[in-house]
Amino acid sequence: MTSQAFETHDHHSCIADGVAAAAQICNERSLQFTPTRQRVLEILLSEHKAMGAYEILDVLRAEGLGSQPPVAYRALDFLTRHGLAHRIERLNAFIACSHLDNPHAPVFLICRSCNRVVEAESDPGKGEIGRAARQAGFVIERAVREAEGLCPDCAEAA
Amino acid sequence: MTSQAFETHDHHSCIADGVAAAAQICNERSLQFTPTRQRVLEILLSEHKAMGAYEILDVLRAEGLGSQPPVAYRALDFLTRHGLAHRIERLNAFIACSHLDNPHAPVFLICRSCNRVVEAESDPGKGEIGRAARQAGFVIERAVREAEGLCPDCAEAA
DNA sequence: GTTGATACGTTATAGTATACCGACTATGCG
DNA sequence: CGCATAGTCGGTATACTATAACGTATCAAC
Ligand SMILES: [Zn+2]
Ligand SMILES: [Zn+2]
Ligand SMILES: [Zn+2]
Ligand SMILES: [Zn+2]
Numbered sequence: 001m002t003s004q005a006f007e008t009h010d011h012h013s014c015i016a017d018g019v020a021a022a023a024q025i026c027n028e029r030s031l032q033f034t035p036t037r038q039r040v041l042e043i044l045l046s047e048h049k050a051m052g053a054y055e056i057l058d059v060l061r062a063e064g065l066g067s068q069p070p071v072a073y074r075a076l077d078f079l080t081r082h083g084l085a086h087r088i089e090r091l092n093a094f095i096a097c098s099h100l101d102n103p104h105a106p107v108f109l110i111c112r113s114c115n116r117v118v119e120a121e122s123d124p125g126k127g128e129i130g131r132a133a134r135q136a137g138f139v140i141e142r143a144v145r146e147a148e149g150l151c152p153d154c155a156e157a158a
Numbered sequence: 159m160t161s162q163a164f165e166t167h168d169h170h171s172c173i174a175d176g177v178a179a180a181a182q183i184c185n186e187r188s189l190q191f192t193p194t195r196q197r198v199l200e201i202l203l204s205e206h207k208a209m210g211a212y213e214i215l216d217v218l219r220a221e222g223l224g225s226q227p228p229v230a231y232r233a234l235d236f237l238t239r240h241g242l243a244h245r246i247e248r249l250n251a252f253i254a255c256s257h258l259d260n261p262h263a264p265v266f267l268i269c270r271s272c273n274r275v276v277e278a279e280s281d282p283g284k285g286e287i288g289r290a291a292r293q294a295g296f297v298i299e300r301a302v303r304e305a306e307g308l309c310p311d312c313a314e315a316a
Numbered sequence: 317g318t319t320g321a322t323a324c325g326t327t328a329t330a331g332t333a334t335a336c337c338g339a340c341t342a343t344g345c346g
Numbered sequence: 347c348g349c350a351t352a353g354t355c356g357g358t359a360t361a362c363t364a365t366a367a368c369g370t371a372t373c374a375a376c
Contacts, residue, residue, distance in 0.1 A: 120294070132305075194355085231334075
Protein backbone atom coordinates (compact mmCIF):
# COMPACT_ATOMS: atom_id res chain seq x y z
CA MET A 1 0.00 0.00 0.00
CA THR A 2 1.42 3.35 -1.03
CA SER A 3 0.19 6.87 -0.78
CA GLN A 4 1.47 10.19 -1.94
CA ALA A 5 0.18 11.32 1.43
CA PHE A 6 -0.25 14.95 2.18
CA GLU A 7 3.23 16.02 1.23
CA THR A 8 3.94 18.66 -1.33
CA HIS A 9 4.88 17.52 -4.76
CA ASP A 10 5.34 18.69 -8.32
CA HIS A 11 1.73 19.42 -8.92
CA HIS A 12 2.09 20.55 -12.49
CA SER A 13 3.08 17.07 -13.54
CA CYS A 14 0.10 15.66 -11.65
CA ILE A 15 -2.25 17.04 -14.26
CA ALA A 16 -0.16 16.29 -17.32
CA ASP A 17 0.76 12.80 -16.19
CA GLY A 18 -2.76 11.99 -15.10
CA VAL A 19 -4.27 13.01 -18.41
CA ALA A 20 -1.58 11.17 -20.35
CA ALA A 21 -2.10 8.00 -18.35
CA ALA A 22 -5.85 8.24 -18.76
CA ALA A 23 -5.51 8.80 -22.48
CA GLN A 24 -3.37 5.71 -22.80
CA ILE A 25 -5.81 3.62 -20.80
CA CYS A 26 -8.68 4.78 -22.95
CA ASN A 27 -6.69 4.01 -26.04
CA GLU A 28 -5.85 0.50 -24.84
CA ARG A 29 -9.46 -0.21 -24.02
CA SER A 30 -10.99 1.52 -27.03
CA LEU A 31 -12.78 4.05 -24.89
CA GLN A 32 -13.59 7.49 -26.23
CA PHE A 33 -11.66 10.07 -24.28
CA THR A 34 -13.75 12.95 -25.57
CA PRO A 35 -12.93 16.62 -24.95
CA THR A 36 -15.51 17.00 -22.19
CA ARG A 37 -14.36 13.84 -20.44
CA GLN A 38 -10.75 14.92 -20.66
CA ARG A 39 -11.53 18.39 -19.43
CA VAL A 40 -13.46 17.04 -16.44
CA LEU A 41 -10.53 14.83 -15.55
CA GLU A 42 -8.21 17.82 -15.81
CA ILE A 43 -10.48 19.81 -13.55
CA LEU A 44 -10.45 17.01 -11.01
CA LEU A 45 -6.69 16.69 -11.27
CA SER A 46 -6.18 20.39 -10.79
CA GLU A 47 -6.64 20.06 -7.06
CA HIS A 48 -6.19 17.24 -4.65
CA LYS A 49 -9.62 17.76 -3.29
CA ALA A 50 -13.00 16.31 -4.07
CA MET A 51 -15.25 18.42 -6.26
CA GLY A 52 -18.99 18.38 -6.51
CA ALA A 53 -20.66 17.79 -9.85
CA TYR A 54 -22.06 21.30 -9.91
CA GLU A 55 -18.70 22.79 -9.05
CA ILE A 56 -17.29 21.01 -12.09
CA LEU A 57 -20.26 22.06 -14.15
CA ASP A 58 -19.55 25.69 -13.32
CA VAL A 59 -16.14 25.35 -14.91
CA LEU A 60 -17.50 23.60 -17.97
CA ARG A 61 -20.15 26.23 -18.35
CA ALA A 62 -17.60 29.04 -18.18
CA GLU A 63 -15.69 27.32 -20.98
CA GLY A 64 -18.70 26.68 -23.16
CA LEU A 65 -18.43 22.92 -22.80
CA GLY A 66 -21.94 22.44 -21.53
CA SER A 67 -24.24 24.04 -19.05
CA GLN A 68 -26.69 21.41 -17.85
CA PRO A 69 -26.21 18.88 -15.04
CA PRO A 70 -26.25 15.78 -17.25
CA VAL A 71 -23.16 17.04 -19.04
CA ALA A 72 -21.15 16.87 -15.85
CA TYR A 73 -22.77 13.72 -14.56
CA ARG A 74 -22.23 11.86 -17.80
CA ALA A 75 -18.54 12.67 -17.86
CA LEU A 76 -18.19 11.77 -14.21
CA ASP A 77 -20.03 8.54 -14.79
CA PHE A 78 -17.62 7.63 -17.56
CA LEU A 79 -14.59 8.48 -15.46
CA THR A 80 -15.78 6.57 -12.41
CA ARG A 81 -17.01 3.56 -14.38
CA HIS A 82 -13.56 3.13 -15.84
CA GLY A 83 -11.63 3.87 -12.70
CA LEU A 84 -10.19 7.19 -13.85
CA ALA A 85 -11.95 8.96 -10.99
CA HIS A 86 -13.67 7.97 -7.79
CA ARG A 87 -16.77 9.07 -6.02
CA ILE A 88 -16.41 10.13 -2.39
CA GLU A 89 -19.69 9.07 -0.81
CA ARG A 90 -19.16 11.05 2.33
CA LEU A 91 -18.92 14.27 0.36
CA ASN A 92 -21.16 13.57 -2.62
CA ALA A 93 -18.15 14.54 -4.64
CA PHE A 94 -15.55 13.23 -7.02
CA ILE A 95 -11.78 13.01 -7.24
CA ALA A 96 -9.31 11.91 -9.87
CA CYS A 97 -7.76 8.53 -9.28
CA SER A 98 -4.17 8.77 -8.20
CA HIS A 99 -3.33 5.12 -8.80
CA LEU A 100 -4.18 4.67 -12.42
CA ASP A 101 -1.53 2.01 -12.89
CA ASN A 102 -3.19 -0.97 -11.23
CA PRO A 103 -6.66 -2.08 -10.27
CA HIS A 104 -7.30 -1.24 -6.66
CA ALA A 105 -9.75 -0.85 -3.83
CA PRO A 106 -9.22 2.72 -2.77
CA VAL A 107 -9.16 4.08 0.77
CA PHE A 108 -9.67 7.80 1.18
CA LEU A 109 -8.36 10.11 3.87
CA ILE A 110 -10.41 13.29 3.96
CA CYS A 111 -9.18 16.32 5.89
CA ARG A 112 -12.15 18.21 7.25
CA SER A 113 -10.06 21.31 7.72
CA CYS A 114 -8.20 21.88 4.46
CA ASN A 115 -10.44 19.59 2.38
CA ARG A 116 -7.57 17.75 0.80
CA VAL A 117 -8.25 14.13 -0.01
CA VAL A 118 -5.61 11.46 -0.35
CA GLU A 119 -6.20 8.12 -1.98
CA ALA A 120 -4.41 5.10 -0.61
CA GLU A 121 -4.50 1.64 -2.06
CA SER A 122 -5.05 -1.56 -0.21
CA ASP A 123 -5.95 -5.16 -0.69
CA PRO A 124 -9.71 -5.47 -1.10
CA GLY A 125 -10.59 -8.74 0.63
CA LYS A 126 -8.45 -8.03 3.62
CA GLY A 127 -9.19 -5.88 6.61
CA GLU A 128 -12.26 -5.39 8.70
CA ILE A 129 -14.78 -5.23 5.91
CA GLY A 130 -13.52 -8.41 4.34
CA ARG A 131 -13.56 -10.20 7.65
CA ALA A 132 -17.09 -9.09 8.46
CA ALA A 133 -18.23 -10.14 5.01
CA ARG A 134 -16.66 -13.59 5.18
CA GLN A 135 -18.19 -14.15 8.57
CA ALA A 136 -21.64 -13.27 7.27
CA GLY A 137 -21.27 -15.11 3.99
CA PHE A 138 -21.59 -11.82 2.18
CA VAL A 139 -20.23 -11.32 -1.35
CA ILE A 140 -18.61 -7.92 -1.67
CA GLU A 141 -18.93 -6.19 -5.01
CA ARG A 142 -17.89 -2.73 -3.98
CA ALA A 143 -16.40 -1.34 -0.80
CA VAL A 144 -16.58 2.22 0.46
CA ARG A 145 -13.77 3.13 2.81
CA GLU A 146 -13.44 6.75 3.76
CA ALA A 147 -11.84 8.25 6.83
CA GLU A 148 -12.62 11.79 7.86
CA GLY A 149 -10.32 13.66 10.17
CA LEU A 150 -7.27 15.89 10.17
CA CYS A 151 -4.27 15.70 7.89
CA PRO A 152 -0.83 16.04 9.48
CA ASP A 153 -0.59 19.76 8.74
CA CYS A 154 -4.00 20.62 10.12
CA ALA A 155 -3.57 18.34 13.12
CA GLU A 156 -0.38 20.12 14.01
CA ALA A 157 -1.96 23.53 13.60
CA ALA A 158 -4.76 22.52 15.98
CA MET B 159 -16.57 -8.72 16.17
CA THR B 160 -20.08 -10.13 16.09
CA SER B 161 -22.95 -9.79 13.71
CA GLN B 162 -26.52 -10.94 13.69
CA ALA B 163 -25.78 -11.55 10.05
CA PHE B 164 -28.57 -12.15 7.64
CA GLU B 165 -30.21 -14.95 9.55
CA THR B 166 -33.79 -14.84 10.67
CA HIS B 167 -34.50 -13.92 14.23
CA ASP B 168 -37.22 -12.88 16.64
CA HIS B 169 -37.91 -9.58 15.01
CA HIS B 170 -40.62 -8.46 17.38
CA SER B 171 -38.13 -8.24 20.19
CA CYS B 172 -35.78 -6.27 17.95
CA ILE B 173 -38.06 -3.27 18.18
CA ALA B 174 -39.01 -3.54 21.83
CA ASP B 175 -35.46 -4.25 22.97
CA GLY B 176 -34.00 -1.53 20.79
CA VAL B 177 -36.35 1.12 22.10
CA ALA B 178 -35.84 0.01 25.69
CA ALA B 179 -32.08 0.12 25.34
CA ALA B 180 -32.23 3.54 23.69
CA ALA B 181 -34.51 4.84 26.43
CA GLN B 182 -32.10 3.68 29.08
CA ILE B 183 -29.14 5.26 27.31
CA CYS B 184 -30.99 8.56 27.01
CA ASN B 185 -31.91 8.37 30.64
CA GLU B 186 -28.34 7.75 31.71
CA ARG B 187 -27.07 10.64 29.65
CA SER B 188 -29.92 13.02 30.42
CA LEU B 189 -31.00 13.15 26.82
CA GLN B 190 -34.60 13.86 25.90
CA PHE B 191 -36.07 10.81 24.24
CA THR B 192 -39.06 12.69 22.91
CA PRO B 193 -42.03 11.04 21.18
CA THR B 194 -40.90 11.93 17.70
CA ARG B 195 -37.36 10.70 18.35
CA GLN B 196 -38.65 7.46 19.79
CA ARG B 197 -41.05 6.97 16.93
CA VAL B 198 -38.33 7.51 14.36
CA LEU B 199 -36.17 4.95 16.09
CA GLU B 200 -39.07 2.51 16.08
CA ILE B 201 -39.57 3.09 12.39
CA LEU B 202 -35.91 2.41 11.74
CA LEU B 203 -36.03 -0.70 13.91
CA SER B 204 -39.08 -2.03 12.15
CA GLU B 205 -36.99 -3.25 9.26
CA HIS B 206 -33.38 -4.25 8.91
CA LYS B 207 -32.95 -1.99 6.01
CA ALA B 208 -31.82 1.56 5.59
CA MET B 209 -34.56 4.14 5.22
CA GLY B 210 -34.37 7.54 3.58
CA ALA B 211 -35.32 10.61 5.54
CA TYR B 212 -38.34 11.23 3.34
CA GLU B 213 -39.47 7.66 3.68
CA ILE B 214 -39.47 8.14 7.43
CA LEU B 215 -41.17 11.48 7.06
CA ASP B 216 -44.01 9.81 5.16
CA VAL B 217 -44.70 7.63 8.18
CA LEU B 218 -44.53 10.54 10.59
CA ARG B 219 -46.83 12.55 8.39
CA ALA B 220 -49.39 9.75 8.28
CA GLU B 221 -49.35 9.68 12.06
CA GLY B 222 -49.63 13.41 12.53
CA LEU B 223 -46.17 13.72 14.04
CA GLY B 224 -44.92 16.30 11.60
CA SER B 225 -44.96 16.81 7.89
CA GLN B 226 -41.92 18.85 6.95
CA PRO B 227 -38.38 17.61 6.25
CA PRO B 228 -36.76 19.24 9.28
CA VAL B 229 -38.92 17.12 11.56
CA ALA B 230 -37.38 13.94 10.25
CA TYR B 231 -33.88 15.34 9.91
CA ARG B 232 -33.88 16.69 13.46
CA ALA B 233 -34.82 13.33 14.90
CA LEU B 234 -32.30 11.55 12.71
CA ASP B 235 -29.64 14.02 13.70
CA PHE B 236 -30.32 13.35 17.35
CA LEU B 237 -30.27 9.59 16.86
CA THR B 238 -27.06 9.57 14.85
CA ARG B 239 -25.27 12.09 17.06
CA HIS B 240 -25.83 9.85 20.05
CA GLY B 241 -25.11 6.58 18.29
CA LEU B 242 -28.66 5.25 18.36
CA ALA B 243 -28.73 5.15 14.59
CA HIS B 244 -26.20 5.36 11.79
CA ARG B 245 -26.13 7.04 8.45
CA ILE B 246 -25.34 4.88 5.42
CA GLU B 247 -23.46 7.22 3.12
CA ARG B 248 -23.72 4.98 0.12
CA LEU B 249 -27.52 5.09 0.30
CA ASN B 250 -28.18 8.52 1.75
CA ALA B 251 -30.19 6.63 4.31
CA PHE B 252 -30.34 5.69 7.96
CA ILE B 253 -30.51 2.56 10.03
CA ALA B 254 -30.97 1.82 13.72
CA CYS B 255 -27.83 0.80 15.55
CA SER B 256 -27.77 -2.87 16.35
CA HIS B 257 -24.92 -2.68 18.83
CA LEU B 258 -26.16 -0.19 21.35
CA ASP B 259 -24.22 -1.78 24.16
CA ASN B 260 -20.71 -0.62 23.41
CA PRO B 261 -19.01 2.15 21.49
CA HIS B 262 -18.00 0.90 18.11
CA ALA B 263 -16.85 1.69 14.61
CA PRO B 264 -19.55 0.13 12.49
CA VAL B 265 -19.07 -1.80 9.28
CA PHE B 266 -22.10 -2.19 7.05
CA LEU B 267 -22.92 -4.97 4.62
CA ILE B 268 -25.49 -3.79 2.13
CA CYS B 269 -27.30 -6.29 -0.07
CA ARG B 270 -28.11 -4.66 -3.38
CA SER B 271 -30.74 -7.27 -4.14
CA CYS B 272 -32.95 -7.50 -1.03
CA ASN B 273 -31.78 -4.20 0.46
CA ARG B 274 -31.13 -5.65 3.86
CA VAL B 275 -28.30 -4.02 5.78
CA VAL B 276 -26.30 -5.70 8.51
CA GLU B 277 -24.13 -3.84 10.95
CA ALA B 278 -20.96 -5.52 12.12
CA GLU B 279 -18.68 -4.18 14.79
CA SER B 280 -14.96 -3.92 14.60
CA ASP B 281 -11.99 -2.31 16.18
CA PRO B 282 -11.69 1.28 14.96
CA GLY B 283 -7.94 1.87 14.61
CA LYS B 284 -7.24 -1.48 13.03
CA GLY B 285 -7.65 -2.59 9.47
CA GLU B 286 -6.86 -0.99 6.18
CA ILE B 287 -8.12 2.45 6.95
CA GLY B 288 -6.20 2.66 10.20
CA ARG B 289 -3.05 1.51 8.50
CA ALA B 290 -3.37 4.00 5.68
CA ALA B 291 -4.03 6.75 8.19
CA ARG B 292 -1.03 5.95 10.38
CA GLN B 293 1.21 5.83 7.36
CA ALA B 294 0.07 9.27 6.26
CA GLY B 295 0.04 10.78 9.76
CA PHE B 296 -3.67 11.30 9.46
CA VAL B 297 -5.91 11.62 12.53
CA ILE B 298 -9.15 9.72 12.00
CA GLU B 299 -12.25 11.18 13.56
CA ARG B 300 -14.83 9.18 11.73
CA ALA B 301 -14.61 6.21 9.41
CA VAL B 302 -17.10 5.16 6.76
CA ARG B 303 -16.93 1.47 5.94
CA GLU B 304 -19.67 0.11 3.77
CA ALA B 305 -19.63 -2.96 1.55
CA GLU B 306 -22.17 -3.39 -1.19
CA GLY B 307 -22.87 -6.78 -2.66
CA LEU B 308 -25.02 -9.85 -2.18
CA CYS B 309 -26.16 -11.39 1.06
CA PRO B 310 -25.94 -15.19 1.38
CA ASP B 311 -29.56 -15.72 0.38
CA CYS B 312 -29.41 -13.52 -2.69
CA ALA B 313 -25.99 -14.84 -3.70
CA GLU B 314 -27.35 -18.36 -3.63
CA ALA B 315 -30.41 -17.38 -5.63
CA ALA B 316 -28.22 -15.83 -8.29
C1' DG C 317 -27.33 3.22 -47.19
C1' DT C 318 -29.28 1.10 -43.29
C1' DT C 319 -28.51 -0.38 -38.74
C1' DG C 320 -26.81 -0.32 -34.12
C1' DA C 321 -24.02 1.61 -30.60
C1' DT C 322 -22.38 5.53 -28.35
C1' DA C 323 -22.21 10.28 -27.23
C1' DC C 324 -24.38 14.91 -26.95
C1' DG C 325 -27.47 18.93 -25.74
C1' DT C 326 -31.52 20.21 -23.46
C1' DT C 327 -35.81 20.31 -20.65
C1' DA C 328 -38.00 18.97 -16.85
C1' DT C 329 -38.34 16.74 -12.61
C1' DA C 330 -37.01 13.87 -8.69
C1' DG C 331 -34.58 13.24 -4.44
C1' DT C 332 -31.79 14.93 -0.48
C1' DA C 333 -30.69 18.45 2.97
C1' DT C 334 -30.35 22.89 5.45
C1' DA C 335 -31.00 28.04 6.83
C1' DC C 336 -33.89 30.46 9.33
C1' DC C 337 -37.90 32.25 12.15
C1' DG C 338 -40.96 32.39 15.94
C1' DA C 339 -43.02 29.74 19.68
C1' DC C 340 -42.81 26.58 23.37
C1' DT C 341 -40.64 23.92 27.28
C1' DA C 342 -37.45 21.97 30.29
C1' DT C 343 -33.91 23.25 33.65
C1' DG C 344 -31.25 25.60 36.94
C1' DC C 345 -30.57 29.41 39.90
C1' DG C 346 -31.30 33.65 42.69
C1' DC D 347 -41.59 32.18 42.63
C1' DG D 348 -39.23 35.06 38.54
C1' DC D 349 -35.93 34.84 35.32
C1' DA D 350 -32.23 33.29 32.14
C1' DT D 351 -30.50 29.71 29.27
C1' DA D 352 -30.45 25.93 26.42
C1' DG D 353 -32.95 22.72 24.03
C1' DT D 354 -36.86 21.44 21.26
C1' DC D 355 -40.44 22.06 17.83
C1' DG D 356 -43.35 23.11 13.67
C1' DG D 357 -43.15 25.47 9.67
C1' DT D 358 -41.62 28.19 5.18
C1' DA D 359 -38.53 28.62 1.95
C1' DT D 360 -34.62 27.44 -0.45
C1' DA D 361 -30.32 25.07 -1.64
C1' DC D 362 -27.97 21.18 -3.21
C1' DT D 363 -27.59 16.66 -5.63
C1' DA D 364 -29.07 13.55 -9.27
C1' DT D 365 -31.74 11.36 -13.01
C1' DA D 366 -35.55 10.53 -16.57
C1' DA D 367 -36.56 11.31 -21.01
C1' DC D 368 -36.33 13.01 -25.80
C1' DG D 369 -34.36 14.13 -30.02
C1' DT D 370 -30.02 14.66 -32.58
C1' DA D 371 -25.31 13.68 -34.17
C1' DT D 372 -21.54 10.69 -35.13
C1' DC D 373 -19.18 6.65 -36.46
C1' DA D 374 -18.35 1.91 -37.60
C1' DA D 375 -20.29 -2.53 -39.23
C1' DC D 376 -22.87 -4.95 -42.31
ZN1 LIG E 1 -7.94 5.13 -7.62
ZN1 LIG F 1 -5.81 19.42 6.36
ZN1 LIG G 1 -24.08 0.76 15.75
ZN1 LIG H 1 -30.06 -10.02 -0.17
